[in-house]
Amino acid sequence: MNRLDPNRPTDQPAAGASTPDERKAPDHQVLNAEPDRPRALAAATPRDLETVCLKCLEKDPKKRYASAECLAADLTAYLDGRPISARHVGPAERAVKAVRRRPALASLVGLFVLAVAAGAFGVLYQFQKTKKALGEASTNAHNFRSASEEAGVALVKESQARASEKTARAAEKAATLKQARNLYTAHMNLIQRAWERSDILYVRELLAKHIPEDAAAPDFRGFEWYYYWRLTHAAAPVWTVAGDGDGWVAAGGGKYDEAELTLWARPAAGAAPSAHEPVAVVGHTGTVNAVAFAKGGARLVSASADRSLRVWDGKTGRAVGAFRGHTEDVWALTAREQDGTVLTGGADRAVFQWDLDEPQEYREVAVAGQIPLESRHLAGGEGRRGAEVPGEEVRAVAGPPRVYPH
DSSP, X not given: OTTTOTTSOTTOOOXXXXXXXXXXXXXXXXXXXXXXXXXXXXXXXXHHHXXXXXXXXXSSGGGSOSSHHHHHHHHHHHHHTOOOTTSOOOHHHHHHHHHHHOHHHHHHHHHHHHXXXXXXXXXXXXXXXXXXXXXXXXXXXHHHHHHHHHHHHHHHHHHHHHHHHHHXXXXXXXXXXXXXXHHHHHHHHHHHHHHHTTOHHHHHHHHHTTSOSSTTSOOOOOHHHHHHHHHHSSOOOEEEEEEOTTSEEEEEEEETTEEEEEEEEOOOTTSOOOSOOOEEOOOOSSOEEEEEEEXXXXXXXXXXXXXXXXXXXXXXXXXXXXXXXXSSOEEEEEEOSSSSEEEEEETTSOEEEEETTEEEEEEEEEOTTSSOTTOOOSSOSTTOOOOOOTTOOOOOOOOOSOSSOO
């Protein structure tokens, strides 16, 4: 102790002594007083050396070194920088002692450990980075699958909607076509009935409804349509012809709602052609069924399907007047040579007598039912059917055999 602390007095009393003499007795100090810790006397004292010294001074013999060899081994370990047996040394302290003993080897081991640690850190970092990337890839894949499934579901729904819409359009088109075909069939039935009752204008109106608007429109027209179309749109026939004694000729005809009446001068045999061109006489709105000259050719009288009797100038075709009294088509007429008396017959089965000088004066000379429905003439030549009106001189034979088909 004196070597560790030369300034320490040798006569310092021992701790725990009750009297000065006891405190100064060496035996008492050895047996009863705890020795001072070397590091308390000299802070620079190594801990292992202090431990060895204190172990040598233990009061209990069991706690001291068992032999001098054990003491020598700990002192040698202390001098070599190795752990001593008197004190438990942890791994960290053992490592420090090993480094102090062999600094070069410790440096190499340290570098190796540092390299291994750096490598392990790098591997761990890459592993974490790869794991994170794999997680992101997995998330992206999941999102992609979810988006793909949603897109697939949306596509299926869209396809189903389109299919449903297409089916609905097809059903609507089929219904429209069926309705149009049914309408065509109904119109064909109406056309047949209208034809039977001689309603030609209605027949033509119904036929026109089924002419396709363009090439893409459905066309239901069959044989029956074209049959009635030809019947109602044939070339206008000439139903009646009359002439006067001076070579003037009148011809009438037409198609149902179209009237044709022509007046011209016919040259005599061997004579030069007439200077008069044919004159189209316009006024009737229905077929001209009968014509006749009256008053010595000064007047031309015509009967028409428009239910009227019209009077024209026999040379120019200028309109003179129009007489109305029949309730149906006027089919036939005849005029007396001596005066302006005209007889007419029509589909109303009535025969009227007219005075060309008095347009408003007419009388019925035959009651309905007395003239057969099949008759179309007031008088006729050999082999012709007709109703004879006694006392009437026939100037012209007029009227077609059949104005409307039955």
